[in-house]
Amino acid sequence: MKIAILSNGPGNYSTKRLKEEALKRGHEVTIVKYRDCYASIEQNNPTVSYKGQDLVNFDAIIPRIASNMTRYGTAIVRQLEMQGVYSVSSSIAISRSRDKLRSMQLLAKSGVGIPKTVVSRNTTDIDVLLDQLGDMPVIIKLARGTHGNGVVLAETKKAAKSVLQAFYLSNDDGTNILLQEFIKESAGTDIRAFVVGSRVVASMKRQSLDDDFRSNLHKGAEGTSIKLTDEEKKIAVKAAKAMGLNIAGVDMMRSNRGPLILEVNASPGFGIEKITGRDVAGAIIEYVESNAKRTNRKDKVGA
Numbered sequence: 628m629k630i631a632i633l634s635n636g637p638g639n640y641s642t643k644r645l646k647e648e649a650l651k652r653g654h655e656v657t658i659v660k661y662r663d664c665y666a667s668i669e670q671n672n673p674t675v676s677y678k679g680q681d682l683v684n685f686d687a688i689i690p691r692i693a694s695n696m697t698r699y700g701t702a703i704v705r706q707l708e709m710q711g712v713y714s715v716s717s718s719i720a721i722s723r724s725r726d727k728l729r730s731m732q733l734l735a736k737s738g739v740g741i742p743k744t745v746v747s748r749n750t751t752d753i754d755v756l757l758d759q760l761g762d763m764p765v766i767i768k769l770a771r772g773t774h775g776n777g778v779v780l781a782e783t784k785k786a787a788k789s790v791l792q793a794f795y796l797s798n799d800d801g802t803n804i805l806l807q808e809f810i811k812e813s814a815g816t817d818i819r820a821f822v823v824g825s826r827v828v829a830s831m832k833r834q835s836l837d838d839d840f841r842s843n844l845h846k847g848a849e850g851t852s853i854k855l856t857d858e859e860k861k862i863a864v865k866a867a868k869a870m871g872l873n874i875a876g877v878d879m880m881r882s883n884r885g886p887l888i889l890e891v892n893a894s895p896g897f898g899i900e901k902i903t904g905r906d907v908a909g910a911i912i913e914y915v916e917s918n919a920k921r922t923n924r925k926d927k928v929g930a
Contacts, residue, residue, distance in 0.1 A: 628654045628686040628919060633661045633704065635693060641897040644908035645689060652912055657685075662696060666706040673709040687713045687919035689911065690721060691894050697725045713919045715911065719926055720871035721893040727768065728803045730870065730891055733928065737869035739862060740887045742766070743808040753788050756806055766807040767791060780809065810887065813880035817889060818853060820863035820877045821899050821907055824914050827860045829905035852903040859886045866891050871928040873918075874911060 630649050634642040637658045649656045659677050667674045675682045688707055692700035705718040723729055731744050745756050757765060767790050769777035781787035787806075794804050815835035820827045832853040855863070859879065866888045867875035876895025879886045900907050 628916070629657075629684060630654050630915065631657045631659050631682065631685045631688045631707075632691060633659050633688055633700070634691040635660050635662050635696065636691075639691075641908075642691060644897050644900065645691075645911065648906075648908040648912045652916070654912070661690075661692070661700050661703045664703050666703060668706075673706050675703055675706045675710075682707065683710075685712050687715065687915050689715050689915065690718075692721055693894070694725060697722060713915075713921070715915055715918075716872055716874050716893055717926055720928070723928065724870045724872060724875070724891050724893040726803075727805060727890065731805070733869045734866060734888050734891075737865060739866050739869060740882075740885055742810060742887050742889070745806050746803050753791055754784070757784055757787055760806060760808045763787070764809045766809055767794065768805050768807065769794065769803075810880055810882045812883055817878050817880045818855070818859070818886075819850075819895070819899060820855060820859070820879065821895060821905075822863055822867040822872075822875045822877055823907070823910045824873055825864055827855060827863050828910040829899045829903045829907050830855045830859075830863075831899050831902045850898065850902040862886050862888065869928070871926050873914065 632642055632645050632649075636642055637660070642658060646656045646658060659682065664675050664677045664682070667676065685707070688704065690700065690704050692704070701718040701722050704714055704716075704721065708714055708718060723733070728746055731741055734741050743760055745759050747756055757763070763784060764780050764782045765787055767779045767781055767787065779790050781790050791804065791806075817833055819831050819833060821829040830853055831850045833850050836849055859881075863877040863879065866877045866879075867873075870891045870893070872891065872893055874893075874895075876892035876899075878889040878892065880889060897907055899905070
C-alpha cells in the first residue's frame with residue numbers, strides 16, 4: 628500500500644516507528660508535514676498539495692496531529708478524506724477528542740465512568756458549582772489544554788475562586804473551563820491504555836515523582852508496565868469508540884467506584900513501547916492493512 632504519515636516531526640520516535648513498521652511490511656511510506664500543505668477547494672475537485680506536488684493515489688493516511696495544530700491539521704485530513712482516502716483517525720473524531728467538555732459529554736452519554744464535572748461561564752455561581760462537586764480540593768482545567776498544561780489543583784474554595792477568576796479574565800478565545808472532583812485515592816497516578824481498533828495493545832501506569840497531582844510523562848512522571856483488569860480493558864475500548872477513534876490513548880484512574888476516564892488522546896505518543904516492550908506501531912500498521920481497502924465508515928457519534 629501507499630501510506631502517508633501526517634506529522635510535523637519526522638524525527639519523532641512515534642513517526643519513525645510507524646515508518647519502520649510500514650516499510651518492514653513492504654509498504655510505500657511518505658511523511659508529510661501537514662503544516663506545509665495547502666488545500667485547493669473547488670467544486671468536485673478537493674486537492675492537497677505538498678512541496679509543489681498534489682498528494683494523490685494514497686491508500687491510507689495516519690494522522691499525527693499536534694494539539695496546537697488541530698484546526699489546520701484536521702482541515703488537511705478532511706480534504707484527503709473528501710478524496711476518498713482512508714484515514715485511520717477521522718478528522719471529526721480528532722477535533723471532537725480535543726475538546727475536553729465535548730469529550731466528557733460523550734463519555735457520560737455512552738455510560739463510561741468519569742469524574743464528576745461541571746462547567747459554567749458565570750463567575751457568580753462559583754459557590755454553587757463547588758458545592759455540586761462536594762469536598763475540596765477540586766481540579767480546574769481548560770477544555771483545550773494538553774500535556775497537563777492548563778490544569779490546576781485548588782485546595783480551598785478561596786483558591787478555586789481565585790483560579791477561576793484568573794482563568795476567566797485571561798481566557799479571551801472562548802475556551803470552556805471545567806471543574807472536576809479530585810479523586811484522592813489516585814492522586815499523582817493514572818493509567819494509559821493504548822487502544823487499536825477493539826483491543827488494548829499496551830498499558831502503563833504513570834506515577835508522579837514529586838508532589839504534583841498530575842502524572843503526565845511530559846511533567847516528569849515515571850511510567851511502568853501494568854496489567855489491566857478485564858473491566859478496565861472494556862472501558863478503555865468503549866471510551867475510544869465513544870470518541871469515534873480507532874487509535875487512541877485512553878487515560879484513566881482507579882477509584883473506589885471503579886475505573887474513571889480522564890481523557891481520550893487522538894495522537895498518543897509511543898513512549899509506551901519503551902516502557903512495556905509492546906509493538907504498538909506494528910499493531911497500527913496491521914490495523915491499517917485490515918481496514919484501508921474498506922470505504923470510510925459513516926461517523927455515528929455526531930459532531
